[in-house]
Amino acid sequence: MSEIVENADPAAPPLVTGSALKQALPAAFSVMPVAMLFGVLAARSGWSVLDVLLLGLLGFTGSGQFAALPLSVNGTGFFTLLLVTASINCRYLPMAISTIRRMPRSAFARACSAHMLGDEAYACERDDEPIDRMLQIRSAIFLTGVLAGAFGAAIGGVLPEDWLSKDFNLGFPASAVLFYLALSQLKARRAHIRRHQVAGAALICLCAAASLGLILALGPVYFWIPGVLLVALLLNGVRA
């Protein structure tokens, strides 16, 4: 029972256990400034706390939210918004497909856990993550992001206009966390790629170069699907 952090019904599985929380906490903390910044910007655009809360719960997509905000404020139509946000968030497609095997069987739980999938949660989870822990990690990061956004909206109207320099990059800690997690995952997976360490590292560098080439050619929004496919082909080709 000491592991239970939050659980209204003693018979039900804990919403967040200590060990899952420990695993998710650094990533959850790192999304807070970014989510709060979104809330502040949304409040400045006339959105209420309820608006930000609803958008966070139903449309939790990180960068997609930042793209949707100015477009919607400027009166952009639904299909244009959908095209932009789907393009930005198409990176979730391969992430979702690769996590099918650790998804719950219940359709509702499966849908909820898929909806809560984010970059940070994906990078925190292990391949053999039990369903309960996977749900706990995702819900911890998801709820932190949603609540931090609502908090940002609540304080957004109070903060002075020039509270933060435009040059100040509030999102860097989140980038540092994602970078660390991605490299840690690659380090753990290197043995699956090539038995020889140097060859594995060289293959990862080759794939990174290919990915960078696609970013430069297609831009950081549209490179995702071609990038993942090209790197998967390279990895699979070398393994075969």
Next chain:
Amino acid sequence: MNEAVLIATAALLITSLLVRVVPVFVSIPLGAGGLRIVGQILPTAVFINLAVYVAYSEISAAPAAAATSLLGVALLAISGRVGLVGSMLFGAALYYTAAALIG
């Protein structure tokens, strides 16, 4: 709640359904090779692209500060001696210090 909020929320909800929810309900029979691709190759490909994307985005915005900081974070991640929190704090401190000094 105004119309702009509703349109943005609807667009983001449908985006989530398209890229995250629908794919986990699509059942594709996979052989041993397919399972290896989905379970090992695909996640590795995603993480390589994610790392490159993060580095590209940050280095484009603040080349010297981001490159220095991400190099430090990379060394810590590869060595594995400092955990995630320590690495994030180190990386952020390095980034903001370098950004303040370089401008």
